[in-house]
Amino acid sequence: MRHRQFVTVNDVARLAGVSQAAVSRAFTPGASISAEKKERIILAAAELGYHPNQLARSLIRGKSNIVGVGVGDLNNPFFNQTLQLLSTELDQIGLKLLLFPAHAVTAEEPSISEILNYRLDALVLLSVSLTSRLAEECGKAQVPIVLYNRTTLRDDASSVTGDNALGARTMAAHLLAGGHERLAYIAGAEGASTNIERESAFFAAIRAAGLTEPRLERGNFDMAETAAATRRLLASKERPDAIFCANDLMAIAAINVARHEFGLEVGREISIAGYDDVPMSSWPAFSLTTYAQATPDMVRNTVRIVCALRGDATHHERVVVQGAMRVRGSTRPVRLPIYPAA
Template sequence: MNTERSVVTWADVAREAGVSQAAVSRAFTPGASIAPDTRERIIAAASRLGYRPNPLARSLMRGRSNIVGVGVGDLANPFFVQTLQLLSDTLDGASLRLMLFPVEGDGGAEPSISEILHYRIDALVLLSVSPSSTLTEECRKARVPVILYNRTNQAHDASSVVGNNETGARAIAAHLLAGGHQRMAFLSGTPGSSTNAEREAGFIGYLAEQGSGAPLRDCGHYDFDAAMAATRRLLLRKDRPDAIFCANDTMAIAAINVARHELGLDVGREISIAGYDNVPMAAWPIFSLTSFSQPAEQMVAETLRLIHALRGDPEQHENVVTEGRLLIRTSTRPARFRQVNR
């Protein structure tokens, strides 16, 4: 016995209510002109049949899906979890829907091009993922705008929304110098990523301008376990650093765990550790992490603005830079002398 239930269509509702299919369409279109009693008859017929309008099909008939694809690879990073929540809420408020496309990681496999284009999304937002030239070219042909979030690229074939990474890194360098630190280290993120390159350049550049030596360096790949291993290598050196700037908060929290719980160091006195992003955990008393805050709400708002603008002309690329601020907490020493001008 076949127990499958057939899909109820507009035609079924029209026959049940004794009206045209056009009338059914108007009945389910907000603001459309239709007599109240006719609308009530159609809604009642739809209810009896169990009909539910298909918003995707209707939006495609208008030429847009109202779906924004979002590619993200690092859901272990609280900054991107926060961003996804903000994006979901912001898009919902604009009557847009978010469709998540998992990515293996920055530099790894990106979302399937055929899968992305199959859904006829209105835009593709990539969270800290650098797209291949093939992806951007196929999206260009399909007139699907690509927006890089927390990344830039050299090809200028996509729009981007980023924080002012170099300014933030310079502010952290100034703060650590003001705390009297002499031997600093930079714990880098993913090699080749634009955010990491800008933060490293800002940090090293400011130290050089102030006559400070080049910092020690190790790589944590924006990963908690890798950052713990890198911190151990740095802190077990004979010339171990007295301050570490980590390229994001996930790595900074890992560094605090190693310094405090494995090596017994007094974080904020014997060693200073600073991060970047100001994820919610940074403010927890157990970490009290000094961090440069990226304005996630503003970055998401700018992303929505770009989505609306690019749906009209997907090739009018724009690169948006947002400003953050340094939040000083107890994971770093307070200034011991007047901070020099930046």
């Protein structure tokens, strides 16, 4: 079996009759080289099929131009949309995205080593909790960390989140304005900062209105677990008249159970609401009332912070981006909703 022979910079230099340094300058934007010599080098490279190794070149300069992204749940369209926007934004400023699944950014040492072997300019964690060990190892390697849709009390990482407390209070105000009195909350993962903030603010708003505290079930951001939680709520003696779910996928699972297993008319006999505003939420089949995260603004802030950290790895920020209500048919109509101020 014949091995592929890679064309090197030496081959191009020899064919073009120039030095290796001249070949390097020809492929470096803004470098000083005559137009005639550059054209000769480009023609030689094309003839030989040579392409410069951008990764090797960037490492020599001390920057890989690669941003690692750890993703917690690719089944959630919210993160697919984020990845698409993030990839586009990074590409526009000459940076590339390298994707790591969630298990590669938890406690497994080989996976952490794999991440750090790429000499990333930064690591962005999409709804992935930051472990102390990962933070410590990235700190040693001078790889700054940005959490997206998660918060941290650490002072060695940046974060970009939506205003979860405002979103939950706004949803509570909407459901209360619809005359609901028996409310329930289907929570996400217990340790997720997004769920903690949404749950705490929603319960506080309901208590402040003088109503009984919402019933709590846990769906763990999983559609099957949420379906089971919805069945428990709807089969109970005191069936709730409104369910707020910690994200849209869970709300869609709840709608399916309410409609197809219990025969309820969603939006009239029971209100169901979510959080995020994923594309499926606006489909007529669901018409889901939800609190929309401002994903483009969150991504722009993330990229801005990454750029700042490439210059100063200690320049950490905590950014909170406000979203907006999307009222659709899955909740009871409200003539004059009164929402809390930001």
